[in-house]
Amino acid sequence: MSDPSPTLTPPARPALSVPDLLVAVGVLIVGALLLIGTLKIPFGINAFVGPRVFPMIVSVGTLALGALLLVATLRGHRAEPAAEEDSDPDAQPDLRQPGLILGGFLIGSLILVPLGFVVGTAVMYFSVGFAFGERRLPLLAGVALIVALITYVVFTRGLGLTLPPGILKGVL
Amino acid sequence: MDALTSLFAGFETALTPLNLLWALIGVTLGTLVGVLPGIGPALTVALLLPVTAKLPPVSAFIMFAGIYYGGMFGGSTTSILLNTPGESSSIITALEGNKMARRGRAAAALATAAIGSFVAGTIGTILLTFAAPAIAEIAVQIPPSAKFALIMLAFVTISATFGGSPLRGLISLFLGLAIGLIGTDLQSGQARFTLGYPELLDGIDFVTVVIGLFAIGETLFVASRLRKDKASVIKLEGNASMNREDWRRSWKPWLRGTALGFPFGAIPAGGAEIPTFLSYTLEKKLSKHPEEFGKGAIEGVAGPEAANNASAAGVLVPLLTLGLPTSATAAILLAAFQQYGLQPGPLLFVTSPELVWGLIASLYIGNVMLLALNLPLAPVWAKLLLIPRPFLYAGILVFSTVGVYSLNNSVFDLFLLAIFGVIGYGMRRFDFPVTPAIIGVILGPVAESQFRTAMQQSGGDMSVFVRQPLSAFILLIVVAALVVPQVLKARAARQGTVG
Secondary structure, rough: OOOOOOOOOOOOOOOOHHHHHHHHHHHHHHHHHHHHHHHHOOOOOOOOOOOOHHHHHHHHHHHHHHHHHHHHHHHOOOOOOOOOOOOOOOOOOOHHEEEHHHHHHHHHHHHHOOOOHHHHHHHHHHHHHHHOOOOOOOHHHHHHHHHHHHHHHHHHHHHHOOOOOOHHHOOO | OOHHHHHHHHHHHHOHHHHHHHHHHHHHHHHHHHOOOOOOOHHHHHHHHHOOOOHHHHHHHHHHHHHHHHHHHHHHHHHHHHHOOHHHHHHHHHHHHHHHHHHHHHHHHHHHHHEEEEHHHHHHHHHHHHHHHHHHHHOOOOOOHHHHHHHHHHHHHHHHHHHOOOOHHHHHEEEEHHHHHOOOOOOOOOOOOOOOOOHOOOOOOOHHHHHHHHHHHHHHHHOEOOOOOOOOOOOOOOOOOHHHHHHHHHHHHHHHHHHHHHHHHHOOOOOOOOHHHHHHHHHHHHOHHHOOOOOOHHHHHHHHHHHHHHHHHHHHHHHHHHHOOOOOHHHHHHHHHHHOOOOOOOOOOHHHHHHHOOOHHHHHHHHHHHHHHHHHHHHHHHHHHOOHHHHHHHHHHHHHHHHHHHOOOOOHHHHHHHHHHHHHHHHOOOOOOOOHHHHHHHHHHHHHHHHHHHHHOOOOOHHHHHHHHHHHHHHHHHHHHHHHHHHHHHHHHHHHHHH
């Protein structure tokens, strides 16, 4: 659902947009999965409306809306990417940058407990900064560590939350 | 006079030194986070939730009140100096205010926005003070079937009536409803859609969904299509201030904006967009300088900004009296109440008066604090806009991580956050609005429980929704809200092709 093929100049006769088609099919699949999940919920007892009724409404509704979206897409409707404030609507979408952020985020999440909050979030910070085009790497790494450290101290000491200390256990 | 007595009691709660401090921290943090580009009031409140985790409910809500109003104030600074509205209701402020700033009138634009927000916020809070208890008194008698109908009305108006495509809004809503289903069914104890993960038995925390869809989704989307040129922040010389002429041209738009904004916030009609646009059109029509509009007319900042803040106060009326959020921010406030085991609604005025009235009193206090914070300190907030984007977005991500991780101290939640981030990216790429999904997640379970209570009471008879007059009437509006715009659109299209 993240195929980025850009909609440059809309042609006179609307051509079928493959990414939009995939989204419509995706909604239908979600609806179908919800329906399968709904049928697995046991009937409740002693209730006029059991635990199945609402999920049934939601899954059938999702299927119906997915069908409508499919029809609209087949008739040539296509979605315009949102105009977010910091983004360039005319820029060529580049999926490497979000990939980089997600990768950094997942690595950071995995090492969050064993190596600690500070190291984990510093990795996340670094990957986002890098993906957004910062190339002064020592500076970025320094800021990443400082931000992670300050966040850790404020939230654990000041607000009493528990965050994993990891390798800094005993130091902080 | 009951409202006044209760309000004074509320001030007694809110004016203790400690609660004043929480209010001050709330407005400061709210402004601070709200000023950051890319973060609207809804995300501001969601991101700051962990900060209140260890507070008692009254202090937490006093702080929320400050964050809520502070986020709104902060947004106007970003709109004016950077031309980046944090949410759709600030578009007009950005449009007209940024032009003013470019003409060297940044100080006046910031001042009219801040003072207008103060005026609107205060009048709105006064209206809230008197309307809320009256509505709560009526609301106690509303049967579950009508409450269910009201939620349907909120669903339809928020997702289908406004915004680009009703179909896409409804799909977004259903996505939210589906997410809301995950977890143990409270009435029967059945696990639903947990895919065997014990972590999902408690359901997915709304904070994870909100931060994923809003903050992570936005980060991924912006990263995928980065703007190459540097955003131009307008320098602000000195404090935010207005001259005599500015005052003369601002005060009427403030009042008119307030009059438009409050009712639109109070009815379930999809937030602050409509009144800000209406206010802008109205001011343009009434102005003696219509030629200035689009080039930086002060009325075009004063009116919409007042409408925006008045609707923020209006939104609290259905939230506190019916438990019905009509904007994404209100939905997050509702969920925050639920985290404390409180259900906003008419009974809250009876069961937790010190909380409700402390909250309302702190809205007055927060407004005054915000005015004091924003006029002289405007240059300080403006400095925040100079944070380079790589550092800014990286910081938002780290803050999101703290917020989500600290809910359950679980890395599993961080994986969920990443999934919702990808979904949020897809929603932006394919033009699905995010707000209906948030409303669906938070109101879906409430809708289900009202529906089941209504059915229980009627002995399983579905016709209760048509026989109960209020329910039938509201459901009729729901159907009309779905059908009428479509008919009008089809008609306009036909006339368009004929004529």
